[in-house]
Amino acid sequence: MKRKVWSGAASIVLTATVAVxxxxxxxxNNNENGAAAATASAPATTSAASQASASPAGEVKKIVVxxxxxxPQVAFLDDKGKLTGFDVELVKKIDERLPGYEFELQTxxxxxxxxxxxxxxxxFVAHEMEKNPExxxxxxxNKEPYAHWRNKIIVAKDNDTIKSLDDLAGKxxxxxxxxAEAQILENYNKDHDKKINIIYQNGAANxxxxxxxxxxVDATLGADFSLSLIDPQGKLxxxxxxxxxxxxxxxxxxxxxxxxxxxxxxxxxxxxxxxDGTLGNLSKEWLGQDFTADIAK
Numbered sequence: 158m159k160r161k162v163w164s165g166a167a168s169i170v171l172t173a174t175v176a177v178x179x180x181x182x183x184x185x186n187n188n189e190n191g192a193a194a195a196t197a198s199a200p201a202t203t204s205a206a207s208q209a210s211a212s213p214a215g216e217v218k219k220i221v222v223x224x225x226x227x228x229p230q231v232a233f234l235d236d237k238g239k240l241t242g243f244d245v246e247l248v249k250k251i252d253e254r255l256p257g258y259e260f261e262l263q264t265x266x267x268x269x270x271x272x273x274x275x276x277x278x279x280x281f282v283a284h285e286m287e288k289n290p291e292x293x294x295x296x297x298x299n300k301e302p303y304a305h306w307r308n309k310i311i312v313a314k315d316n317d318t319i320k321s322l323d324d325l326a327g328k329x330x331x332x333x334x335x336x337a338e339a340q341i342l343e344n345y346n347k348d349h350d351k352k353i354n355i356i357y358q359n360g361a362a363n364x365x366x367x368x369x370x371x372x373x374v375d376a377t378l379g380a381d382f383s384l385s386l387i388d389p390q391g392k393l394x395x396x397x398x399x400x401x402x403x404x405x406x407x408x409x410x411x412x413x414x415x416x417x418x419x420x421x422x423x424x425x426x427x428x429x430x431x432x433d434g435t436l437g438n439l440s441k442e443w444l445g446q447d448f449t450a451d452i453a454k
Contacts, residue, residue: 206254206426219259220419222248223279226264229386230443231285240264243443244283247303250435254426258419268334271296274410280419285380287337287403297411299420301427302404303436304448306380308338309395313370320397326351328375331358331365338378341400366392382444 224232224244231242240262252260263279273279274296287306288298312319319325322345332339334357346352356374358364368374370392379387384395407423409416430436437447 206251206422206429217257217259219261220281221279222260222262223270223273223282224248224262224264224284225267225270227267228284231386232264232283243304243439244285246443247430247436247439248283250430250439251423251426254429255422257422267336271335271408274408277410280409280416281423282408285405286408287401288406289337289340289401289403291340292337292408295411297409297413297416297420298406299409299424299427300406301424301431302406302449303427303430304405304440304444305450306382306403306405306448307399308341308378308401308403309381309384309399310376310397311369311379311384311393311395312376313372314392314394316375316394316396319376322353322400325353325376327354329354329356329373331356331368331374331377333358337401337403341378366390369393382446382448385445 224240226232226234226240228242228244232240232244233242235241245262248260248262252258262283265273267284270279270282270284274282285304285306286292292298310319310322310325319328322341325342325345326349330342330353332342332355339355339357342353342355346355365377366388369377378400379395381395381399384393407420409420427436430439431449436449440447440449
């Protein structure tokens with residue numbers, strides 16, 4: 158029976174922005190915030206995923222998974238300081254199905270996730286990362302999505318003047334550096350003379366809500382499921398048409414045989430978790446409804 162390692166920060170205030178990345182081959186059991194690793198045992202399994210990951214020599218390969226602590230219900234610290242959330246618990250379920258691997262979760266700022274992947278500090282990223290053309294040029298994604306989302310404009314509840322990206326021209330829009338939402342804003346500015354004033358931050362979700370509701374910035378962009386998670390008091394609202402639709406996948410290093418094999422094995426596990434209802438139930442538990450169905454459906 159393999160040993161599982163979950164590492165996370167000892168204490169951080171529960172607040173949120175989206176970001177994550179992960180990498181393989183790191184033998185350090187402490188994350189970048191200095192948190193200690195915890196251990197847990199997993200039951201044996203005879204699933205198709207377990208067969209896919211089985212090593213002929215019976216060896217267990219350590220995999221470091223990068224995630225964050227400031228995305229409520231996705232990857233965050235609960236009131237006891239435990240790292241949990243939809244992506245975190247999904248990684249644990251996948252690990253249970255793949256006895257040929259031992260996953261270790263390491264937490265870090267969202268903006269450091271992809272860089273940590275590139276520098277081989279982690280092996281893959283688990284933090285609601287959407288697949289877009291810009292990222293696909295640099296990184297490997299697994300093929301089986303574990304969620305889907307639609308990006309929208311988010312404004313203060315009493316703001317009735319903004320309904321499209323054109324309405325954001327000349328206004329301040331808050332977003333996380335390296336995020337998919339930042340890419341939407343940057344692409345708009347490349348194609349238009351009147352630019353959106355992009356304000357980059359790595360701050361937490363309650364700060365985002367405060368900045369928009371007080372008028373310090375005019376808007377942000379976010380996934381359809383995220384608003385109720387970051388704004389439980391209902392100070393903000395989504396407006397306009399969907400800006401993008403995206404599959405949510407894990408991110409790996411490109412051009413490495415081991416990364417490709419890991420991604421393929423994870424795909425097998427995700428398919429099993431979809432088929433037996435585990436994935437949908439995790440989404441309902443943590444995100445409030447099932448966001449795992451295909452966009453086409």
